[in-house]
Each structure stands twice: as structure tokens, then as C-alpha cells.
Amino acid sequence: MTPTVAPPAAPSGPAPSPTGRPAPSSRPRAGSVDPRRHRLVAYTEGPAAALAALHDAVSPAVLPAGPGGHTLLPAETDAACDRYVACDGPRSRAGLPELARVPVGDTDLVARRLPRPAPPDPAWSTGVAWIRLGLAERLLAAAAAHLRGRSVAGAPTLNLPLVRAMLADAAAGVAEARALLDTDDGDPSALRRVHEGLDEVGRRCLHLFGAAGFLADGPGSEVRASELLADTYPPPTDLEAP
């Protein structure tokens, strides 16, 4: 899926490189990358590239666990990790079985369950939220392009008022998530709302795609990847524990 409208305006702060990835020679240390750049990589290159870049910046060589003890990474990134951080210190990742493989784009995301991991790094959770924002913008742009190219009774589907209303709902969801992330002061309830809002945007866009959004090799696969990221790496909360 390639978005065909202009990418979102470059975020303020350090200018991203043309690819959105930090240049290898000047790889910043953990936490020093403006998390907004992950949004742009997600928008232009999709979930796998964005996760790889976030991992480079925040958690190199280490499997990042979510609050439920799960990981979800591109297969190449997953394979390049040699350890994870347990509550009592670093542990080898050798022998951790695969939970699932989720095809997306031209690669797979690999899920694992880690035994007794340390609490997640907030920089990772924040980065995931920015990635999901970029993925939502990518999806909405692709939905608009899809509908511009289809017609009902001779008129572009994109011009039908009911379709415009759905597009507007999705756009409002993107705007709200961006506003929340732009003013992020570390409040977990704000991040939870970002994820819920972006889930709604994803569903709305799937409605815009119709049956095409249900195909395993279509835009729905990135929606699924984005939702699984939210489930794997939700912000810390006291409301969700079973």
C-alpha cells in the first residue's frame, strides 16, 4: 500500500532524514530521538520499517516487552536481538518460542512471550503510539485514493456525502490523536485515548475500503498490525489487569 497524497507536515524538532531513519553513522542513543520521526517513517514506509527504526533508536539488540510480557517485531529485527531484560536483569533470548507470525507488507511481524520481563521502557510505548498515528494517516490517505478511483453511477465514490462523513470522522480521529501526542506530558490516560481513537480511525477506514479492506494482502493487514501493536504495547494502566 503506497499513500498517494502528500505526507504529513514534517514535525517540529530535529528534521528527519529523507528516509526517516537515523543515519547508521550517527545512531543516537536510547531516548534521544524525537519520537515524532517514527510517525513519518510509519507513514512513508509502513509498520515494519517504522518498528525497525524505533527499535534501532530505543532498544537495540534487546527484545522490548509490553506490560503483558509480549513482543511484536519485524522478523529481521527480532532475529537481531540477543537478549531481553527480565525483572532481575538481562537474560539471553535463546529458546523463546514464537507465538505467532503476522504477515505485513513483504515481511512478517513475530510475536513472542517473555518470562517475567522488566516493566516496559516508556520511550518504546510513546514511539509505538507515534508509529500508530503515522499508520493511521497512511491508511486514511490510501482510503481516499481508493475511493477517488471508484465510481457509483458515474460519480467518484469519494464525492458521496455519506462517504465524506466517514472520511471526516476518521480525519477528526487522526487530529485528536495528534493533538494528544503533541502535548504528551507522560499521562498514561492520554496515551490510552490515543490508542482507542486510532483504533476507531482504523475501523472507519476499513469501512471505507469495503471488502478490499478484508483481504489478507490489502490495507487491512496494516490495520491488524497496528491494532496488535496497541494490544502488545499499551500504556501502563491500573484498569486493565484481569
Next chain:
Amino acid sequence: MTTEFLADLRALARDQATALRATALDLDRDPTLATTGLHRAVPWRQLVGLPAAYNTDPLRVRGRPVLLDTCVEQVTVLEELARADAGAVLALPGPSMSGSVIADLADDEQRERYWNTVADGPTWTFFGMTEPAHGSDPGGMTTTLRPDGDRLLLTGTKRYVGNAPRARLGVVFARRHSGPLGVVAVLVDTSRPGFEAVPLPTLGLRGLQLSELRMRDVPIEAADVLGRHRSATRQGMWAATRTFHRYRPVVSCLALGVAQAAYDLVTAERRGFRSHERHLLDGWAQRLAGTRALVLAAARSADRDPADGTLASAAKIRATGLAEEITTTAVRMLGPGARWEHPLLDKLVRDARAFEFMEGTGNIQRLTLAQGYLQGRLGDARAA
């Protein structure tokens, strides 16, 4: 049909559903299991609405045979089966949507040929309407049926057609003439040359095996054209519309079954709930009951008058929305990584997304419902 009768029928279906629950994840992984084992796990002959002559051992409720050939019986039974696995319900052999077209358009010879084939053994059928570029908009239909000597040739592409790769026959809609009355329904044998059904891998409802039909000069006999003895206004689109009106309550009951399954899963997997969560669950329970009543009303309306789809559209809007909402929120209620820890929940989330576009999107349903209301077809106080 009394409430007590339907309650007994529902209880019977709940027993049958146990077998489907056991195979739900396997069928999701491998849709071909539908043809190798599924129809042996449940008595498919009793569940798919075969006519009395072909259903010699029907379900019985209070001693009364139940053929499942009415919408009311179908939504009652299929909701309970979908609560176990909606993909399996849609993967069952039998008439499904094509049976409705046969009921409205087939002549005696066609009817006999169709039911003899379908009841012969587990036989799958399909309903080919949607096209890649125009969805179900008949104005844009490009599949054609054109004369070639003393026979006809069928050419075109259909998409998102369930069960076609495993089907022996089905109904395809094609344009024979220009104009709104120029679309005809054709009974197609899948063994004819030039016919191909290619599976489309999907994110959910994998048991259904959605596919693309590729038809290139498929030879069609005059005897395969449905509705040839009917008037010009009783042709393809007339029957397709009635089929949608009958089948939307069924799609709604499947969505409702998925919504109920997600509710069941949350309440089974969690021990205590906080007060705001109990409030949420109470709201869901009320909406499940409300949607169930609406689906039943829509089924009654479809049985009474399949030309009117007003309530069917209302039911589909509500059931689809509820299925998406409950499955999505259930993920958050079961804690971080819920979709990894509860693969059945992950399946419910994926399955729930199919209902939005089946038999017309939510927008199409809203337009139909608004129009039906404005024309006084909701039977509300204005007519009293």
C-alpha cells in the same frame, strides 16, 4: 411461531453448536477443512433449509418438523451456531443465498436440477453478484451473457464470492441487455470450461473462503437462464433484491452471534469487574437483547414480504456495529496482549469485520432504511 417454540429451537441449536466451537480455530487456520470434516461434525442436512422433499429427517421441536426454510427459524438457529463459529456456519454446504434466487426465478426443471444436486451429498453453492470495480451496483455490471449460435457465453469477473472454490453450482448475475431490466441470473455449473474460482486470502471468516470468479466464454444453455418464464420486470435484479432482503437478517444474526461470543468470552475469562466495567457489560447485555429482538422482527418481515428490506437494513446496521464494538473493547478488557493470550478473541475481532460489507455496506443500509421510513414501511404510529 411462539416465543416458547423459538426458545426450544434455540436450545437445540445451542447443543449442535458445541461441535463447531471445537473446530473454530482449526477451520480459521485451514479453510479446506470445510470440505473434509465440518459437514460430518454437524447434521448439515437439518440446518441449511432443504425443502421438505429433500429433508426426510428434519429437526423436530415439540414433535413438529422444522425445515429451517424460513428466515425466523434461520436467525434463531444460526445465531447460536455463529456464537460458536460464524465461519463454520457460512462454510456449511447447501443452498445459502442461491436457494433464494432459485425459489423466486427457477422453473420446475431448474428447481429439480438444483435441489437434486444440492441434496445429493454435501454440495456447496455460491451467489456471484459483486464486481471488482463497482461492487453490487447493477448499473455498472460488466459481466455479460451474449448469444453464440444456439447457446450463450458468460464472460466477466466477480469478487468476494463465498464458497465458490468448493462449489458444484451457483448463481451468477450478468448483463444480457442494457438498462435496469437487462440483468439476468444464470445457473452455472462450475465444471464448465472457462470457469475458474480462485480463493482470496482474507483476515477473517476464513471458513467462508471468499474468492474471485473468472469466467471466460463459459457456455450457458438457454435452460440455465433463470426467470426465462417470468415477465421482464421479474428478472435478475428483482430476485437479487429479494435475496438481499431475506439474507440481511441472516447476516445480522451471524454478527449478533459473534458479538454474543465476545461478551461470553469476557465474562468467562474475567473474575471480578470494577463498577465502570459492570456498567459497560450491562449496556452490552441490553444492546444484545435489543438487537436480537430487531433481528427477529426483520426476519418476520422478510418471511412476510421479501420485497421490503427496511427492517433488514435496520437489523444489519445495529448487529454489525455491536459486533465490531464488543469484540474491539473486549480486547482492552482482557488486558495487555489479550489477542495473543486468547486466540478465539482474536478470531472474533477479525470475523466481526466481515459483516459491514456483506450484502451491502452500512451506508447502503442507511439509505435503504431512511427511504423505507419515509415511505411509511416501518409500521410505526403514523400508520396506526
